[in-house]
Amino acid sequence: MEVDKGKGEAEETRKVAEADRDTVTLKSSDGKLFEVSKEAAARLSTVLAGMIAGGSIDDNGTDLKQIGSEALENVVDYCNKHANSIPSAALISSSISFNTAPFKEPEEWERKFVDRLSHDALFDLVEAANFLGMERLLDVTCHKISEMMKGKSPDQIREVFNIKNDYTKEELEEIRQELAWAFYDD
Amino acid sequence: MNDRWERIPPDAFTEILRRVPPIPRRRLRLVCKHWRSVIDDRTPTTKQARAMVLAFVASRDQRRAYVFDDDLTGLETGRRELKLPRDASDRGVIMVGTCNGLLCFRLWHHHFLVANPVTGEELTVPPPWTGPRDTEYTQTTAYSFVYHTETGLYKIVHVACHGRGRTLGAFKVFTLGERAWREVPVPVGTSCLTELGLVSVGSATYWVAADSSSVMSLDLKDERVVFVATLPVWILDDGGRSKNQPVWVLQCKVVDPGPVQELPQVIVALPHVTHGEHFLTTRTMGINRVTLHACRLSEARTHGGVVRTEDATIALYDRCHTLRTFAYVKTTEPLAFYKGNDCDIEGTVMSGIRGEQAGVVVRVFDLAHERVVFVAELPVPAQPWPWLRH
Numbered sequence: 001m002e003v004d005k006g007k008g009e010a011e012e013t014r015k016v017a018e019a020d021r022d023t024v025t026l027k028s029s030d031g032k033l034f035e036v037s038k039e040a041a042a043r044l045s046t047v048l049a050g051m052i053a054g055g056s057i058d059d060n061g062t063d064l065k066q067i068g069s070e071a072l073e074n075v076v077d078y079c080n081k082h083a084n085s086i087p088s089a090a091l092i093s094s095s096i097s098f099n100t101a102p103f104k105e106p107e108e109w110e111r112k113f114v115d116r117l118s119h120d121a122l123f124d125l126v127e128a129a130n131f132l133g134m135e136r137l138l139d140v141t142c143h144k145i146s147e148m149m150k151g152k153s154p155d156q157i158r159e160v161f162n163i164k165n166d167y168t169k170e171e172l173e174e175i176r177q178e179l180a181w182a183f184y185d186d
Numbered sequence: 187m188n189d190r191w192e193r194i195p196p197d198a199f200t201e202i203l204r205r206v207p208p209i210p211r212r213r214l215r216l217v218c219k220h221w222r223s224v225i226d227d228r229t230p231t232t233k234q235a236r237a238m239v240l241a242f243v244a245s246r247d248q249r250r251a252y253v254f255d256d257d258l259t260g261l262e263t264g265r266r267e268l269k270l271p272r273d274a275s276d277r278g279v280i281m282v283g284t285c286n287g288l289l290c291f292r293l294w295h296h297h298f299l300v301a302n303p304v305t306g307e308e309l310t311v312p313p314p315w316t317g318p319r320d321t322e323y324t325q326t327t328a329y330s331f332v333y334h335t336e337t338g339l340y341k342i343v344h345v346a347c348h349g350r351g352r353t354l355g356a357f358k359v360f361t362l363g364e365r366a367w368r369e370v371p372v373p374v375g376t377s378c379l380t381e382l383g384l385v386s387v388g389s390a391t392y393w394v395a396a397d398s399s400s401v402m403s404l405d406l407k408d409e410r411v412v413f414v415a416t417l418p419v420w421i422l423d424d425g426g427r428s429k430n431q432p433v434w435v436l437q438c439k440v441v442d443p444g445p446v447q448e449l450p451q452v453i454v455a456l457p458h459v460t461h462g463e464h465f466l467t468t469r470t471m472g473i474n475r476v477t478l479h480a481c482r483l484s485e486a487r488t489h490g491g492v493v494r495t496e497d498a499t500i501a502l503y504d505r506c507h508t509l510r511t512f513a514y515v516k517t518t519e520p521l522a523f524y525k526g527n528d529c530d531i532e533g534t535v536m537s538g539i540r541g542e543q544a545g546v547v548v549r550v551f552d553l554a555h556e557r558v559v560f561v562a563e564l565p566v567p568a569q570p571w572p573w574l575r576h
Contacts, residue, residue, distance in 0.1 A: 123190050130195040138198060146205035150363065153336045154216035163191065166219050175216055176335075 024052065026076065027061035028069035034076040040083035046133030066131050071124040078113060078137055106140045114144040119161070191220060200228045207520050209286045210338025239461050240268065240514035241478055242281040245505040249275045251289075253514055254500065258464050258480040261499045268514075271301045271308055281510060283331035283386075283457070285340060287517030290331035298342055300331075300362065300521060307521040314344050314358040314367040326352070330384035330391055334406055339363065341406065343391050345378055352377040352396035357404055362521075370404065372411045378402075385457060458511040468509050476506040 023035045042049040051057050064072060106114070114122060122141060129137040149157055158165055167175075191199070203211060203225060211229060215222040239254040251268040271291075273279070278294030291299045298311040330343045340362040347354045354377065357370040377396035378384075385392045390403045392414065401414040455466035455478065464480040471477060478501040503509060 120190070123194060126194055126198045130198045138201060142198060142201040143205060145202045149202075149206060149214065151337045151339045151361070154213065157214070157217050161191065163218050163221075165217075167216075172216060175222070 021059075024048070024057050025059065025061045026072060027058075027063050028067055028072040029065050030069050032069040032072070033061045034072055036076045036079045037083040040079040044079055044082060044134050044136060046135070048132060064132075067128045068124060070121060071128040074117070074121060074125050075128050075132065075134070075137070081109060081113065082136075106143050110140045111144075114140055117144075196224070196228065199224055203229050206338075209333075209517070209519050213335065213338045237461070237513040237515050239458065239466065240284065240512040241265075241501060241503075242510045242512060243476075243503050243506045244279075244508040244510075245474070246507065247277050249277070249279045249281075251281075252501065258461065258500055259498050261502065265501055268303055270303070271299060271306075273299055274301065281512065282329050282342070284512045284514050285331055285333035286519050287515045288331075288340065288519055288521070289512075289514075290342065292329060298329075298360070300340070300342075302517070302519055302521060304516050305518055305520065309362065309521045311342060311360055311362075314360070326380040328378065328380040328382075328384045328393070330386045332386040332391065332406065334389050336389055336407060343384055343386065343404075343406075345380065345384065345393070347378050347380050347396075352379060354378055357391075359406070370409045372404070376402070376411060383457060455509070455511040458513050461511075461513070466511055468511075474505050474507055475502065476509045477502045478509060478511070 022038050024038050024041055026034045026036060028034070038052060042052050051062065056062070067075070114125075117125065122144060126138065126141045126145070128134075129141060148160060152160065157163070165172075203214065206214065208230065211225060215225050239258070241252045241254070243250045243252065249270065251270050252265045253268050254265045270289075273293055274281075274289070274291040276294055280292040282290040282292050282298065284290070287302060287304065289301050289303065291301070293299055296313040298313070300309045300311065301307065325346050325348055327344065327346045329345070332341045332343060333339075334341055342360045342362075344358040344360070344367070345354055346358075353375065354372060356372060358367045359370055360367045378393045379396055379398060382394045389407045390405045392401060392403045394400065395402055402411060403414045404411050455468050458466065461480070467479045467481070469477045469479065477499050480498055480500050
């Protein structure tokens with residue numbers, strides 16, 4: 001009885017201590033540690049929310065082997081900024097279901113956040129967001145990349161994203177003709 | 187680096203592509219094979235809908251639009267009405283053009299409105315500044331709505347000409363998604379018969395100069411004005427040597443207006459004159475009754491280019507003073523992608539009045555695709571045409 005009671009108390013204290021700690025520590029693939037608001041992490045990342053709820057958060061740094069330190073820094077930065085910004089009505093009510101929902105426009109600070117990233121950092125962040133199940137961050141980064149395609153010719157897109165054209169001239173012409181007459185011919 | 191795209195999770199790549207509207211997205215298939223396969227396999231495809239004929243009917247107090255499904259035979263009054271945006275059904279509205287299911291109007295207060303009747307989305311574009319108000323009386327304007335296939339952008343091209351010489355200093359181009367009109371300067375002496383309108387094909391806009399005989403074009407890609415051809419001579423642009431480039435042929439047609447007082451006047455339907463196998467014409471019957479007709483294109487071609495009038499009446503409109511035809515497809519092409527152009531340019535312009543006269547029809551015929559891409563109507567000249575033999 002007494003032992004049981006003691007265990008219960010210990011659990012209680014641990015819970016209190018956990019609740020007291022409002023940050024979690026994340027460790028990048030190259031061993032760097034980052035602190036992030038627990039509330040924001042749980043709210044923004046389905047994977048981190050699962051880890052927090054499942055108690056698999058390590059106080060000495062939860063290993064995220066798939067994410068490099070630069071990308072993780074950006075993830076953490078995003079979470080902390082998000083925690084400080086007043087969530088808009090659109091965000092609160094958002095239950096984005098992929099493939100059907102209309103896209104939520106990024107907010108001003110989110111735009112600025114992704115605008116300052118290099119191409120490589122942006123793509124790494126997409127990977128990290130995808131890995132951590134961060135729908136909103138994925139939204140914002142994908143939006144940015146799609147904006148980079150806007151109004152560019154295929155040549156310019158290849159240049160911007162450093163993509164090699166692996167079509168032959170004939171193949172290109174064939175696709176181009178399909179495009180030009182898609183809506184005009186009977 | 188290529189591997190950057192290969193490393194990116196397929197779901198994320200799909201999300202990126204889904205943010206580009208369907209029609210511009212198709213164009214991204216040109217980037218590389220990997221992109222093409224992702225677009226084909228993982229994003230919703232745009233059905234290549236068949237274009238329908240859209241008749242824009244102007245009466246004294248309102249505007250209406252009707253669409254025709256595939257069948258262009260038999261008379262059914264009006265056919266199916268297409269609900270226009272409220273502002274576009276007002277008097278004074280001019281329909282500028284259609285692209286990929288988007289309709290572009292010029293409203294009575296000279297703003298432009300781009301709308302998708304399927305989704306109900308609308309986008310308003312203020313008119314360009316075209317000079318001080320006192321030039322209004324000598325100024326005529328023309329405009330065109332363009333889908334630039336190379337970049338996937340929609341543009342409104344606007345031109346204002348001054349005086350009897352119909353000279354212009356610059357084209358004004360508004361790209362949907364941008365904030366302001368942009369000026370594209372043209373060589374000194376460039377002129378435009380605004381009543382014939384502007385016609386845009388691919389990345390170029392065509393018009394007829396004030397001499398009534400030079401066809402000019404402005405390439406929106408490199409923004410160069412080029413002389414295309416002199417009317418009314420047949421021109422095979424590059425002798426048909428190149429297989430890759432469309433071959434432009436310029437052709438003149440004479441529309442037989444018939445004895446003016448007795449028979450109804452036949453006018454080629456503009457600007458969408460050929461639809462699939464059909465050639466469209468309109469006739470004014472009595473006061474304010476206009477009929478739309480379709481005749482087989484093959485037939486029209488075999489008669490030395492003279493448009494035959496024994497054709498099927500496909501629609502009839504009462505209380506109509508102008509009927510213009512367009513090509514239309516039902517699409518969900520979104521406009522939200524292009525929002526954010528709340529510019530505050532001031533100024534209005536007077537529109538030129540279009541004289542609906544039968545005369546010479548100029549057709550630019552794209553041999554590669556066997557279709558007419560440019561049509562303009564020239565007023566009947568005072569002198570007999572020496573080149574009618576063509």
